Amino acid sequence: MKRLPLPAFEVKDAVEQCAAGITIVERSQALLAALPTFQAAEATYKALAPAGQLFQIPTSDQVTPLLSGDLMGTIYKSHFARPGAPSRALYEAIRFAPPYGLCPMCGQRIVASVDHYLPQSLHPIFNLTPANLVPACSDCNKGKLAKFAQCAEEQTLHPYFDDLGNERWLVVDVRETAPPSIAYRVRPPAGWSPVLAARVQHHFKVMGLAELYAAQAASELADISFSLGELAKTGGPASVRTHLQGEFASRHARDANSWKTALYEGLCASDWFCNQGYLLVR
Ligand SMILES: [Zn+2]
Structure with a gap:
């Protein structure tokens, strides 16, 4: 939003x-x-x-x-x-x-x-x-x-009046499947009122954002899997993680809650993905 x-x-x-x-x-x-x-x-x-x-x-x-x-x-x-x-x-x-x-x-x-x-x-x-x-x-x-x-x-969110701030609220679960799957969800920050949290959940649902972002994330994983494999050949899982952390920082600097920010945060935090999950991307 x-x-x-x-x-x-x-x-x-x-x-x-x-x-x-x-x-x-x-x-x-x-x-x-x-x-x-x-x-x-x-x-x-x-x-x-x-x-x-x-x-x-x-x-x-x-x-x-x-x-x-x-x-x-x-x-x-x-x-x-x-x-x-x-x-x-x-x-x-x-x-x-x-x-x-x-x-x-x-x-x-x-x-x-x-x-x-x-x-x-x-x-x-x-x-x-x-x-x-x-x-x-x-x-x-x-x-x-x-x-x-x-x-x-x-009520869905109103682009002129509703301000969600810069706290992280869009997060992913990295599922340990082959290929890896990414599930998006809303994690309301502590400062949000219950009504705001419910509205964001409602907006997320009626706009179909979980499905939209999951499809984008699957395509992004397919795009990056080759370069992650090349990094791992020389630097192992640590290189994969360092690269993903850099990607997260760059996305976060522009938008704290884009689907890409959430994706890279989830990927670099996942030991499973950095160790072996990236090899399962098709
Ligand atoms: Zn739209």
Whole structure:
């Protein structure tokens, strides 16, 4: 999970620029007339999100009598995000914000679109609210963010508001199998609240991160097995371990909780892997 800065614009900018690109007069007027409603909702959102309390916002099927949920969906897709629309630059500022184009939800796959943290179908009032618009890969996007959270623990992590800090929390178990297998899990640091620990576990599960990272780790092991074998020929298991420790330090310096950091930490800590496990990689 990668934290991102909150977009540098507000729902006022999004509504006004979106309305400027709408040629259907009644529609753009209805949108502009609802601006105070959008702004009040945005203030509530920004007050609740840092405390992890967005689940408390009641669902609705309209913004105002003239702006139904369905119409808000059309406005988002056909006006706000439309290529060439005045508001498209705002959409793209969110879409292209993550470094290297990596999805903030999984940290691995490439961003495919902008998604609504609180789903459009349940919260049309936040369709154009920048704080609710997050870049996501298609796998993290599909269905996973649209689940309805009934309590704080059922909320996935929000890339603008949830900060997990730099303490190590993503760890692996190196399983002594042939080939070696790597199992990822969340190990909540002592300083996390029970709710945060539950949310991270929930996020990890619904985004399928254990499976995603295990597959990446298996591929990484296949990539490094030849060079580990060459190191062992001259320096034995001690050389293998020293090399893996260096790889861990380098990954950790960039990201304390990437799947690679966790992988190399687990590998260099495993006597079995450094002595013989590396020989079993296929
Ligand atoms: Zn993702």
